[in-house]
């Protein structure tokens with residue numbers, strides 16, 4: 001998320017400019033003070049002052065000299081991405097995972113909780129609190145916790161409006177359960193929206209300020225970042241493309257609508273199609289597989305030339321493409337990134353989607369929309385959860401960094417031998 005360009009007080013302006021420097025280094029890697037001043041439109045004196053402040057917080061450091069124009073050498077600056085860390089928590093229907101990331105999105109370690117018992121959701125919530133609390137206790141570098149939950153998530157009141165196949169999650173008030181639970185701030189987002197933040201922050205191919213992340217997995221969701229800010233809607237639950245109908249008289253959906261896109265291209269829908277009598281013959285043993293396993297098997301078979309598998313992948317691609325046409329026409333993003341399990345269908349799916357968009361989306365818009373498959377190395381939704389926290393940190397580096405510095409020094413004061421010293425790379 002980019003910061004608002006407006007700041008009303010000198011303190012707010014200073015925080016805003018510190019945030020711009022941190023975000024600039026996050027995107028760019030290394031830069032000199034002079035380059036930074038030029039590109040961020042700040043005076044050299046202002047940059048020197050802001051950089052000194054950020055160095056004192058340990059957020060950035062000098063990296064030796066750089067070649068610059070005119071043969072002069074200048075000192076390089078870089079973000080200490082591993083100095084500050086965030087926790088990401090991914091809530092799927094029956095699986096919860098917790099990951100520790102640095103603020104550049106690199107996964108440091110992760111753990112999976114035992115499968116959630118649908119009759120004991122409070123037990124799962126308590127377990128998350130315990131495990132995250134334990135990590136915070138032993139790791140003073142953590143500055144925030146981000147959580148990604150299946151949508152539609154009513155962000156303003158902290159509740160999930162609908163979770164297909166796992167209704168128990170609807171009873172959880174996430175803000176009440178986690179809002180004040182930890183020593184660091186906690187931020188919660190719907191999974192596809194979190195995924196959009198992850199793409200924007202952590203994938204260097206994603207450079208546009210208006211992008212859409214199209215999550216096609218067990219559910220179908222969408223996160224749209226328009227000119228640097230997530231499209232929210234009045235309750236923080238906008239852009240639920242999975243429940244946009246593509247057939248007035250189509251399959252009934254748990255949301256009450258008919259013909260929802262999710263009923264045709266989610267992994268659940270694909271698995272259901274593979275289990276129908278005419279298809280079951282083509283995919284022996286498919287009934288006993290999980291949704292994820294069935295889809296992985298389908299995509300493998302399609303790659304090795306299996307005719308029925310190829311036909312089914314093409315049908316799925318048409319639905320995904322149909323979704324992309326709607327995304328182009330509704331939001332006009334510069335880049336659409338398709339992610340989660342169905343993106344594993346690969347090039348065959350991508351090319352068919354691109355063809356459909358080039359034929360059906362509005363002329364004038366379609367020529368300017370790039371469509372890509374997600375390439376984030378770790379689990380995209382878990383990374384998204386981390387991105388929710390990291391984006392807040394990048395927006396408020398000074399205040400959140402200060403809190404961490406305080407907690408690091410407190411810890412060192414109490415346990416002088418246990419504080420791990422940081423060595424700049």
Ligand SMILES: [Zn+2]
Pocket residue numbers: 242243244253254255256257260262
């Ligand atoms: Zn629906």
